[in-house]
Amino acid sequence: MNKSIPLTTASPPGPRDNNSRFDVNDLRSQFPILERRIQGHPLAYLDNAATSQKPRAVIDCIQRYYLHTNANVHRGVYQLSEEATRAYETSRDKVQQFINARERAEIIFVKGTTEAINLVAHSYAKPLLRPGDEILISTMEHHSNIVPWQIICNQTGAQLRVIPISDVGEIDMQAFGALLSPTCRMLSLTHVSNTLGTITPIKQMISRAHQHGIPVLIDGAQAVPHLTVDVQALDADFYAFSGHKVYGPTGTGVLYGKREILEQMQPYQGGGDMISQVTFEHTEYNELPYRFEAGTPNIAGVVGLGCALDYIQAIGLAQIGRHEQALLAYASEALSAIEGLRLIGTASDKAGILSFVMDAAHAHDISTVLDQAGVAIRAGHHCTMPLMSRLGVAATARASLALYNNQADIDALVAGLHEVNRIFK
Amino acid sequence: MNQELRELYQEVIIDHGRHPRNFKVLEDYTHSQKGYNPLCGDRLQLFLRIPPGPQPVIEAASFQGEGCAISMASASLLTESLKGKTPEDAKVLFQQFHQLLTGDHNCTGPDLGKLEVLTGVRAFPTRIKCATLAWHTLLGALDQGETKPDNWVSTE
Numbered sequence: 076m077n078k079s080i081p082l083t084t085a086s087p088p089g090p091r092d093n094n095s096r097f098d099v100n101d102l103r104s105q106f107p108i109l110e111r112r113i114q115g116h117p118l119a120y121l122d123n124a125a126t127s128q129k130p131r132a133v134i135d136c137i138q139r140y141y142l143h144t145n146a147n148v149h150r151g152v153y154q155l156s157e158e159a160t161r162a163y164e165t166s167r168d169k170v171q172q173f174i175n176a177r178e179r180a181e182i183i184f185v186k187g188t189t190e191a192i193n194l195v196a197h198s199y200a201k202p203l204l205r206p207g208d209e210i211l212i213s214t215m216e217h218h219s220n221i222v223p224w225q226i227i228c229n230q231t232g233a234q235l236r237v238i239p240i241s242d243v244g245e246i247d248m249q250a251f252g253a254l255l256s257p258t259c260r261m262l263s264l265t266h267v268s269n270t271l272g273t274i275t276p277i278k279q280m281i282s283r284a285h286q287h288g289i290p291v292l293i294d295g296a297q298a299v300p301h302l303t304v305d306v307q308a309l310d311a312d313f314y315a316f317s318g319h320k321v322y323g324p325t326g327t328g329v330l331y332g333k334r335e336i337l338e339q340m341q342p343y344q345g346g347g348d349m350i351s352q353v354t355f356e357h358t359e360y361n362e363l364p365y366r367f368e369a370g371t372p373n374i375a376g377v378v379g380l381g382c383a384l385d386y387i388q389a390i391g392l393a394q395i396g397r398h399e400q401a402l403l404a405y406a407s408e409a410l411s412a413i414e415g416l417r418l419i420g421t422a423s424d425k426a427g428i429l430s431f432v433m434d435a436a437h438a439h440d441i442s443t444v445l446d447q448a449g450v451a452i453r454a455g456h457h458c459t460m461p462l463m464s465r466l467g468v469a470a471t472a473r474a475s476l477a478l479y480n481n482q483a484d485i486d487a488l489v490a491g492l493h494e495v496n497r498i499f500k
Numbered sequence: 501m502n503q504e505l506r507e508l509y510q511e512v513i514i515d516h517g518r519h520p521r522n523f524k525v526l527e528d529y530t531h532s533q534k535g536y537n538p539l540c541g542d543r544l545q546l547f548l549r550i551p552p553g554p555q556p557v558i559e560a561a562s563f564q565g566e567g568c569a570i571s572m573a574s575a576s577l578l579t580e581s582l583k584g585k586t587p588e589d590a591k592v593l594f595q596q597f598h599q600l601l602t603g604d605h606n607c608t609g610p611d612l613g614k615l616e617v618l619t620g621v622r623a624f625p626t627r628i629k630c631a632t633l634a635w636h637t638l639l640g641a642l643d644q645g646e647t648k649p650d651n652w653v654s655t656e
Contacts, residue, residue, distance in 0.1 A: 114502070437568035439540050440509075443624060447505050455540045469541040469566050498501060498509055499518075499569065 097394045099481045105130045106479050116449025119484040124269045124297060124428055124475035125453055126319045129383070133323060136382035140375045148374055149348055149365070163374050166381030167364070170329050173384045174314060175305040180363040181337065183330040184377050188296040189219040191315030191330035192263070194367060195292050196223040198340040199313075199332075200261050206232030209259045211289070213238040213246060213275070214465050215268040218458040220294045224263065233260070240465065244271035244420040251280065255287045262291045266298035270457045270473065271420025272403075272428030274302070278309050285310065290336065296320055300477065301399055301426045303392045306331050318376065322477075323383035327376040330367070337363050344369040387478070395478045399427040402476055406485045413492050415500075419471050427476030430457075433492070435499035438470040444498060445491040452488070507620035508627070509569065517569030520576035522562040529562075531644050535637030536652040537629055542567030543652075544575055546637045550587065558582045558590060563637075568630050570621060575634035577615055587642045594635050601628050 103109050108128050111118045120128055140162060146155035148163045164179075171179045185191045200210065210224045214237055221235075228235050236254050239247045262284045267274050281291045292313035295304060299316045306314045311331070318327030332340075342349050342360055347370040352359040360366045387395065406429055410416055415434035433441060438454035445452055453473045456463045463469065474488055501509075526547035536543045544565025550556045561579040565572075582590055593612075600612055601621050621631045640653035 437542075439542075439568040439627070439630060440570070443508070443627060444505065447502055460541070463541065469543070494501065498505070499514060 097398050103479045107131055113449040114447050119450040119487040121474040121484060121488060122451045122453045123477035127322050127477050129322055130386050132386050133379050133382045137375050137379040140378045147371055159374055162378045166377045169381040169384045174331055175307050176331050177307060181331055181334050183364045183367045184372055185328045185330050186326050187317040187328035188294055188315045191328055192220055193223045194330055194343045195313050196227050198343045201227045201231060203260055204231035204233040207258055208233040209236045211236050211254055211259050211262045213264055214240045215273060215462055216265055217269055220263055220265060243422055244273045245422045246275055259289050262289050265294045267426045269297045270430055270459045270462055272425035273420060273422040274424040274426055281310050301396055312336055318380040321383055322386060323380035324376040326373045327380045342366050346370055399476045402480055403427045405482060409485055409489045414496060419466055429474045430471040432468055432471055436495050438472040441472045441495050444495045448487060448491040450487050450491045504623045508624055510617050512617045513569060513573040516573035516576040520572050522579035523564060524562050526560055526562040531641040533637050533641035534652045535633050536654050537633050538654060542571045542633055544634060546641050548641050558585050570627055570630040571633045574618055574631045578634045581615060590642060594639060597635055601631055
């Protein structure tokens with residue numbers, strides 16, 4: 076059983092910021108997909124907010140797991156199962172260390188940020204909510220941090236309240252303060268806007284919410300690839316992120332929750348690993364975190380996620396952040412010089428995301444023209460339709476950066492945008 | 501610009517995308533339908549005037565909305581091609597147009613006249629929904645007896 080498996084010590088923590096030289100070309104060579112040519116051009120992959128590419132280290136790690144270790148976890152009384160369990164649980168230790176959680180039991184593996192938010196909405200918030208209670212979110216939320224709350228509001232009679240933002244895409248802190256009412260039961264916020272790149276001042280907001288006794292969930296899907304996250308320093312009650320945006324596999328994700336809160340919560344799904352004893356009359360639930368991990372998990376994925384976290388920690392998030400900020404500055408200046416182009420989202424504190432519209436062409440046409448030059452961006456509403464409505468645009472084109480992007484990628488983007496102007500003006 | 505892009509964004513498409521014809525609310529319209537592509541946020545509303553009679557004919561068609569060059573041009577060209585057609589003819593045209601965009605690249609389809617400028621979309625599967633949004637909306641408008649005009653027709 077899981078409790079009896081002797082776990083190996085997690086890998087030594089990767090440096091949060093090592094001092095080795097950040098060589099983007101060397102890093103690029105570690106991502107096999109970047110060798111591809113698209114429409115005869117080198118791939119300039121600038122849709123990292125949707126999903127990141129995977130380094131060979133992660134791909135090899137998953138392959139190695141299937142070649143040598145594959146077995147189910149927490150069940151088998153044989154060597155392979157023990158090894159698989161150890162590999163899976165070692166990833167939990169790596170996640171704990173990565174976000175500086177107090178203990179490993181606070182790390183729940185889920186299939187992604189969306190499932191994590193749904194888990195909290197259904198297992199934590201729903202049983203507490205009464206008609207007239209409020210759930211507070213911001214205008215910049217992804218649909219996955221809107222719809223789960225709407226569903227439980229519909230089921231309980233609670234109401235969704237929305238913190239407004241300024242025209243440049245920053246939280247209206249005065250309005251936020253006014254919305255912290257005695258009937259507010261939950262604050263759920265994006266750490267970094269996937270559409271605008273805005274970095275939300277979550278530490279300050281969590282502190283203010285806690286002064287009113289309001290628990291806070293942070294959607295960190297767009298933050299963890301770019302920023303150092305310390306859930307204890309932030310004092311977040313819940314923190315959610317996805318593996319695939321942080322150079323790990325799809326179908327993996329993490330919900331962090333404070334132990335004292337997780338212990339109050341009922342399981343989200345039943346079956347498999349979440350039980351300790353079942354009779355037809357009664358079920359005793361397993362201890363944390365297994366109580367929330369029903370069924371056979373994405374074991375290879377979780378192992379790959381652990382490798383991805385090792386990978387970026389070996390580079391250093393501070394180094395990655397500096398590289399992306401420099402590239403963001405370079406790209407912002409280059410894009411601003413393009414005729415008829417307007418950047419959407421110019422918060423003073425933002426991550427490497429450039430959303431824009433052009434007078435000459437719709438975002439979809441921009442994307443098609445860029446694709447012909449090997450440049451992959453996103454076009455559309457980015458699953459933030461209420462935000463699009465607030466900004467008064469139907470769609471934007473969005474270039475989003477990762478550690479392996481370089482100036483050549485931005486130059487290809489800029490050349491493609493000049494081509495857009497040539498075709499459509 | 502490469503050959504595929506050149507075929508996609510022919511001058512006629514760019515012209516109709518930039519200056520869509522019949523871009524207005526039709527006076528005395530008898531049918532109206534909203535269409536929506538949730539993938540990209542494109543939306544439009546189509547208006548038809550089909551005076552009742554023993555052999556109804558589409559007397560006029562118009563639309564309003566916002567979207568990419570392909571969806572705007574397709575809607576514009578659609579409204580131009582509907583005039584004088586019976587609702588049944590229009591449904592046949594829908595089928596032919598759909599075949600043009602999704603059929604075998606080498607097949608020779610029926611002569612769709614000016615609509616054939618949209619053939620270039622075949623090389624861009626992700627853009628077929630853009631080109632067919634107005635056309636799905638047309639079907640919704642023609643079947644309006646069975647649907648509520650305020651419901652959205654979706655490409656999804």
